[in-house]
Amino acid sequence: MTLGSIVSLSGFFQFPEAKNAASAYFQDANAHGGVHGCRVQYQVLDDATSNTNALADAKQLVADDHVLAIVGMVSPFGQDTVDPYFASPGADNAGQAVPLVGIDPYEESAFRFPNQVSVDVPIKDAGAIMAQYAKDHVPFTHPGIFGYNVSQLTAAEAGAVGQFRKLGYSNVDIQTVDPSASQYDQIVQRFAADKVDLLMWFCDIGCGDRFVQAAQSIAYHPRWVNYEIGYDPGYAAQFGQAGGEQDGAVALSPFLPFEAGGPAAALVGTVEHYFPGTSRDSVMEQGWLGAQLFARVVDALPLSADLHADQAAIIQALSGIANLDLGLTPPLDLRLGADPDYPGHVPHRCAQFVTIGGGGLHWNDHSWHCPP
Secondary structure: OEEEEEEOOOOOOOOHHHHHHHHHHHHHHHOOOOEOOEOOEEEEEEOOOOHHHHHHHHHHHHHHOOOOEEEEEEOOOOHHHHHHHHHOOHHHHOOOOOOEEEEOOOOHHHHOOOOEEOOOOOHHHHHHHHHHHHHHHOOOOOEEEEEEOOHHHHHHHHHHHHHHHHOOOOOOEEEEEOOOOOOHHHHHHHHHHOOOOEEEEEOOHHHHHHHHHHHHHOOOOOEEEEOHHHOOHHHHHHHOOOOOOOOOOEEEEOOOOHHHOOHHHHHHHHHHHHOOOOOOOHHHHHHHHHHHHHHHHHHOOOOOOOHHHHHHHHHHHHHOOOOEOOOOOOOEOOOOOOOOOOOOOOOOOOEEEEEEEOOEEEEEEEEEEOOO
16 A cells, blocks of 8 residues: 655755654554555655645656555645645546545645545634633733744634734734744844733744744743644753743643643654654644544545545545544544535644643643634
8 A cells, every 4th residue: 555745854844753653653554464454655755845846746646656645744835736736636646636634734725625634723723722722821911923924824823813803902913034034033022122921923843943042032021822833842841941931831732732641642652663753742643643544544445456446435434524533632523514614624623732831841721722
């Protein structure tokens, strides 16, 4: 069984943990009989954070390698190009859409095609959840939002701003930066001068590092609510020591936090076995859950020797799932149009939060927080 994926492994965004987690899942499956009794060959191509490379990768996987499905894809800059291609690959795949299972939430089109399934929270919902959580748990008067000025993240910024305004905050300070730019010091100084006392950021972990370092350099200490990429023990150790810039901050975790033990802890053990040192963050869980969801669906199907018929059957089967428990999220509802905001699959919209403190991440709030 040949599967493929496209992951940003170099360039502005780098997410090897998604590749490692899905690869670990399939390697472990191969050691225990495979998926549907078949040995899985999992091929991951690097898009180098380029939509041109991503489209070339997509064509190679479909037209040349004849993959059954794309699993565990994290290609934020490529999705605007490859989403439509996988939905309608034309002669490259005899007109049959290619199943995409387990894809990142970084842009809205991922939730508009019936052949694509994300296990993560839509990024617009994440922004709204973060704003509501801040209102309910963090004292502040002037919220600020920082992020990359790329289309993949504007939905998150819009979700947060929209919810803040519904809550009566018309003074949201928004500052964005090009991924290749370096005006972090100036932006932090602007926030400080404007007396912004709550900040949240929407960008990658490297951007978050530079942003927080800039705040530390001028002793600027607002409250923080971090996006899910900040859910990483390395980040907490770097900035969450007592008195540190992130000490007491909260970070969104779209899945059951690793600190909860159970299935999340088992996930870490398997990934660490095959890929030691992999970042333990939500992107790892995205890759793992995508592979797990794919295997769960395919194991239950009567596959044939007809690649395109099997692809159609996988997409149809995904659309019929109304209550699937994979252990790390609330049960997934994959029926098309279940979310009125999106015509495609939006199986999971709720998140949890962990608190950064003492150089670690702590699961204090055991509640699921859903879009207001």
